[in-house]
Amino acid sequence: MNPQLTRWTGPEGLPRFDLIADTDFASAFDRELAASQAAHEAIAANPDAPDFANTIAAMELVDEGLNRVLSVFYTLAGVDSNEARQTLQRDFAPRLADHGSRISMDPRLYARVNAVAQTASALPPEDARITELALRDLTRAGAGLDEAGRARMTAIRARLAVLTTQFTQNVLEDERDYILPIPDDRLEGLPGWLLRAMRAAAKERGLTGQIVTLNRSLIVPFLEHAGDRTLRETAFRAWTARGSGDGTGGQGTDNLPVLHEILALRHERAQLLGFADFASWKLDTQMAATPERVEALLSEVWTAARARAASDEARLTEMLRADGVNGPLEAWDWRLYAARLRQQDHDVDADQVAPYLTLDAMLGAIFDVAQRLFGLEFQPLQAPLWSPDVRAWRVTRGGQLMAVFVGDYFARPSKRSGAWCSSLQVQHKLGEGQRPIVVNVCNFTPPEEAGAPAFLSWDDARTLFHEFGHATHHILSDVTWPSISGTSVAQDFVELPSQLYEHWLEQPAVLDAHARHHETGEVLPADLRDRLLAAGKAGAGFSTVEYLESALVDLAFHRGTPPEDAMARQAEILTALDGPRAIPMRHATPHFAHVFAGDSYASGYYSYMWSEVMDADAFAAFEETGDIFDPATARRLEETILSRGGSAPADELWMAFRQRMPGVDALLKGRGLV
Known part of the structure; x- marks a missing residue:
């Protein structure tokens, strides 16, 4: 029996990864794709008059089997890629795109959903919401177009699926192959x-x-x-050359023609749907609503960030001169001299801090914060997973199972770079209901020897908190319908829980309880802790500038006519910004996976900062009570945001929590830019 074609039988309903072989995926995919096609056809061809039950509700679980196969496959493709899985990705991508197009542009489904939507005001709130979203998604996919328009939209989506897969695999190849x-x-x-x-x-x-x-x-x-300095330059150039095709980052994979075609197809798709450009189409459903509002926010922060970075650049250049280097400060110099400046100003030695920031200690911290805020308890769960160093926990509250949480924390050559949160299954209440299985993936440096502690940098610890913030959004989800579960929210709202959770890492109460020396158990000394926290804001100019450059380039790429030469357009934007020359974009265009490995963050990289405006204000709600673990505020956060998923528009959820919209003042203060 193909284990991909049965319900998962591992502990607490986990997949049996020890029984799954790469050869299982193609047949399971073929069968479940055909089943999904048949089920959607049955809904579209139903002779009965459309109503909520036979149309909207029927569509909610129709892809359960296909999603079960794909969640396992894409989890493994991200954390443990191999040639077989990459080949399957290339095969699945266009077929899934075609399948999605057939459904989302089926005029019969569109007519049925539109009919139900006309009476949605009489439905219960969640039912009305998923009806509204179903109609919106079909309209935005092109179901309302004429036959020729739908055919072209199908072709565009299929080609984009191939291109974004190719983009991802090119970057992974460069990352996997390079060593210095x-x-x-x-x-x-x-x-x-x-x-x-x-x-x-x-x-x-x-x-x-x-x-x-x-x-x-x-x-x-x-x-x-x-x-x-020579080795720094060599390493930096390789790091920033990923996907550029110059051979420095591996096999000479070239993403430039790939991304140019992606931009052109996105623009054409938006215009088919009546939008001026892709940015206008993308932002139409976000909290920001328009490219102009995004640009206004980013520009407001840019002024303060640029000023701070320019001041830092002058100090770093003085240090470079003291080392006998007469040329300009370069991008491969900045981090070295910034680290020395932090040491000079704050006397923080990474070797002093590392023994206190072990992975196990910081896992204890994220779990403790979740317990104190939301009453969650975590018990280790023995289960066959995809690698011996992957761990799982049962998540309970009051003795009731809330979720299963899986953590894959160490880098391996076959793993995609970066960090992310995904789910093997989402929460819903249909039938017997379903609890979420949430996965956090990071790329921390593994210990040198088995059984030795894994030491995290301060940035690693922040990443751990960030991704677990996303996990809480899944774990605490409490909605009826899977399509609005967990993180199924506006893109510029999804980072609010993750970035908000980062704030607890910086709290002395948390560090004092968990940042303990791995050998002696000694608490991180208060003086070192305070210097570490102060040093964390020392590079705010650099980190904000490199982020804003990437966000503004992303936005510009998707506004108006796509550039014929993306790199020339990038250079034009950066020149106009006039930031420090030694601070490049956080993600160089040829490996800007947020933007070109899929549509999620395309014209949406700004969303981290949009959410940061809210997360700074949300944490202030706790601080205003005098208790960063205030039970009433935590309960309100869960009831108005974390449990609600996409059951209401993001601005409504925010207002229910905070009763007012935030400004940028808390963000600038939190980043140390004022």
Whole structure:
């Protein structure tokens, strides 16, 4: 029996990853895709008059089997890619796009949903909401177009599915293939913990000595500490060359023609639907609503960020001169001298901090915060997963199972870079109901030896909190319909829970309880803790500028006619911004996966900052009570936002929690820009 064609039988309903083979996916996909097609056809061809039950409700669980197959497949394709899975991705992508087009542009379904929508005001609120969203999604997909328009839209979606898959695989190939050996006589400045991580990376690849890879948890600290300027430049150029086709990042994979075609097709799709450009189409359903509002927010923050970064640049250049370098401060210099400046101003040594920030300690911290805010309890769960170092927990409250939480925290050559939260299944109340199975994925440096503690950087710890914030959105979801469960919200609202959760990492009460020395159990000294927190704001100019550059380039790419030369357009935008020359975009265009590996963050990279405006104000709601774990505020946060999913528009959910819209003042203060 193909384990992909049965209900999951692992502990607490987890998939049996130990029984699943790559050869299972194609047949399971074929069968479930055909079943989904037949089920949608039955709804569209139903001779009975359309009503909520036989149309909207019927569509909610029709893809349960297909989603079960795809959730396992795409989880594995992201965390443990191989040639077989990449081939399957390339096969599945256009077929799924065609399937989605057939459904979302079926005029019979559109007519039925439209008929139900005319009487939606008489439905219960959640039912009315999913009816509204069903009609909106069909309209935005092109179901209301004429036959020729629907045919062209189908072709566009199929081609985009191929292109975004190709973009992702090109970047992964560059990341997987690149290594930079570091000779023993060129280790100046590299701390012991980083050397151990570099040697562990070499050992994992069957090499001796120490290497740098393009894993962010390895290359960023290398750029912060390596005294050898030539090696820093080599590593930095490789890191930023991913997907550029120059061969520096691996096999010479070239994403430029891929992304140009993606931009052109997105623009054509938006115009088919009556929008001026892709940005206008994308933002029409977001809290921001228009590109002009996004640009206004980003520009308001840019002024303060640019001023802070320019001031830092002057100080860093002085340090560069003191080292005898007469040329300009370069991008591969910034992190090194910024780290030295932090050390000078705040006396924080990463080697001093690392023993207190072990993965186990920080997991204890995120679970403790969840318990104190929401009453959640976490018990380790033994289950067969895709790698021996992946862990699972039962999540309960008052003895009742709330969710299963899975954490995959360590980098491996086959894993996609970055960090993300996904779900193997979402919460809903249909039938017997379903509890979520939530997955957090990170790329932390694994310990050098099995059984040794894994040390996190401060940025790693922040990432851990961030992704678990997304997990709480799934875990606490309490809606009837799967289509509005968990993180199924506006893109510029989805980062609110994740970024809000980061605030608790910075609280002395949390650090004092959990940041303990892995050998002695000693609490992180208060003086070191306070200097660490102060140092965290020291690079606000740099981090804000590099983010804003990426967000503004993303927005510009999708406004108006797509650029014929994306790199020339990028250079034009950055020149007009006039930021420090040594701060490049956080994500160079050829590997800007947020934007080109799919549509989710396309013309939406700004959403992190849009959400940050809210998360700063949301945490202020706790601070105003004098208790960062205030039960009433936590309960209101859960009842108005975390449990509600997409059951109401994002601005309504926010207003229910805070009773007013936020401004940027709390954000600027939180980033230390004022």
